[in-house]
Amino acid sequence: MTGKISHLERRRRFDALVRELRPELYRYAFWLSRSRSVADDVVQEALLRAWKAFGDLRETGSTKQWLVTIVRREHARLYERKRFDTVDITDYEEEIAATSDDDPDLGKMRQAIFRLDDAYREPLALQVLLGHTTREIAELTDLNEATVLTRLHRARHRLKLEMGIEPEDGPGDGS
Amino acid sequence: MTGNDHVTGESSRDGREPNDAAFEELLSRALKIDVPAARAARTVTRRPAPWRWAAVAAGVLLTVGVSVRLLQDYGYLPTGSLAGDVVAHIHHEPGAVRIPVVSKGDAVAAAEVSAIVLAGGARIEHMQPMVRYAKLCPFRGEQVAHLVVQGEAGPVTVLLLPHEEVDGPVAVDEDGFVGTIVPLDIGGSIAVVGQTGEPLGEIQSEVAAAVRWRL
Numbered sequence: 001m002t003g004k005i006s007h008l009e010r011r012r013r014f015d016a017l018v019r020e021l022r023p024e025l026y027r028y029a030f031w032l033s034r035s036r037s038v039a040d041d042v043v044q045e046a047l048l049r050a051w052k053a054f055g056d057l058r059e060t061g062s063t064k065q066w067l068v069t070i071v072r073r074e075h076a077r078l079y080e081r082k083r084f085d086t087v088d089i090t091d092y093e094e095e096i097a098a099t100s101d102d103d104p105d106l107g108k109m110r111q112a113i114f115r116l117d118d119a120y121r122e123p124l125a126l127q128v129l130l131g132h133t134t135r136e137i138a139e140l141t142d143l144n145e146a147t148v149l150t151r152l153h154r155a156r157h158r159l160k161l162e163m164g165i166e167p168e169d170g171p172g173d174g175s
Numbered sequence: 176m177t178g179n180d181h182v183t184g185e186s187s188r189d190g191r192e193p194n195d196a197a198f199e200e201l202l203s204r205a206l207k208i209d210v211p212a213a214r215a216a217r218t219v220t221r222r223p224a225p226w227r228w229a230a231v232a233a234g235v236l237l238t239v240g241v242s243v244r245l246l247q248d249y250g251y252l253p254t255g256s257l258a259g260d261v262v263a264h265i266h267h268e269p270g271a272v273r274i275p276v277v278s279k280g281d282a283v284a285a286a287e288v289s290a291i292v293l294a295g296g297a298r299i300e301h302m303q304p305m306v307r308y309a310k311l312c313p314f315r316g317e318q319v320a321h322l323v324v325q326g327e328a329g330p331v332t333v334l335l336l337p338h339e340e341v342d343g344p345v346a347v348d349e350d351g352f353v354g355t356i357v358p359l360d361i362g363g364s365i366a367v368v369g370q371t372g373e374p375l376g377e378i379q380s381e382v383a384a385a386v387r388w389r390l
Contacts, residue, residue, distance in 0.1 A: 036211070128203050129206045
């Protein structure tokens with residue numbers, strides 16, 4: 001009986017967690033892959049793995065970062081090494097355009113983010129979307145903090161150029 | 176990017192610049208793409224009335240039900256019915272069967288099909304029907320090859336299921352989709368499903384003869 005209650009409690013906690021964090025995980029996976037279908041698959045697989053390991057999770061405070069790590073790993077495992085799906089920028093620009101509202105700046109910004117190099121787009125998503133600190137991003141991406149900070153800075157610099165905003169601090173990438 | 180990947184100019188400690196509130200607000204909104212409605216619906220929080228034991232009990236049951244459904248919907252828990260999961264998976268990717276007939280030029284390249292099938296734990300050679308869709312998909316907790324081949328009347332879904340054992344042929348007949356899950360001599364099974372009226376015997380035989388599980 002106790003075992004069943006414990007299992008149900010675990011399931012209830014996991015369900016609550018998924019309901020709370022799935023939108024953020026989906027968005028993160030989308031900006032990693034630039035594909036809704038890939039994001040969907042990655043999150044599905046990540047949640048499967050998370051569910052299997054959920055019983056061993058002790059620190060609930062770090063659950064979000066734990067799930068983000070799993071999503072990142074699943075993306076790398078499924079879609080970076082094997083490269084089954086090629087990225088067609090036209091398709092995804094259409095996909096982004098279809099999700100934008102009537103604000104032209106919003107659509108323009110999304111396309112600019114879409115065109116960022118992976119190295120710049122990911123830390124930006126981790127920081128702005130998921131609220132990670134520079135240190136947390138560094139730990140997750142296996143970079144040092146200075147590099148993360150540089151990439152965040154350059155990502156914004158490039159976005160500003162694309163948006164027609166004059167950056168305050170020069171070229172931003174040493175060029 | 177240069178070899179030196181560090182900022183030497185002025186910037187705040189988190190890469191944000193001062194006086195950029197409007198830019199940051201737009202950036203934040205842009206990253207928050209809409210999450211598909213079906214998923215958003217699952218995020219609705221239940222609202223139990225805590226002073227009523229019956230309501231609390233109902234809330235717990237609802238939570239358990241939603242959890243199981245959620246796990247099933249996203250492919251990491253079986254529903255208990257293999258046939259039902261096959262049809263649910265077809266519904267999950269409606270684009271795969273949207274085009275009724277394709278020409279040879281639209282077929283998926285053999286190399287791409289091979290790569291996906293291989294990643295799904297199988298090999299397949301010399302299959303006659305044109306493959307018009309091929310993808311690696313999560314299915315009942317495993318990554319499986321999901322193919323759509325050209326049948327006589329329209330698209331036919333083929334799922335290669337090395338991890339699914341069935342004792343004998345299992346009929347699929349749900350929501351206008353009919354077919355069979357066939358056990359293979361080498362273990363595992365294949366699901367071959369088309370729309371009502373589609374002759375499936377030949378495709379089923381060809382796939383069953385061509386598929387080998389990867390060791």
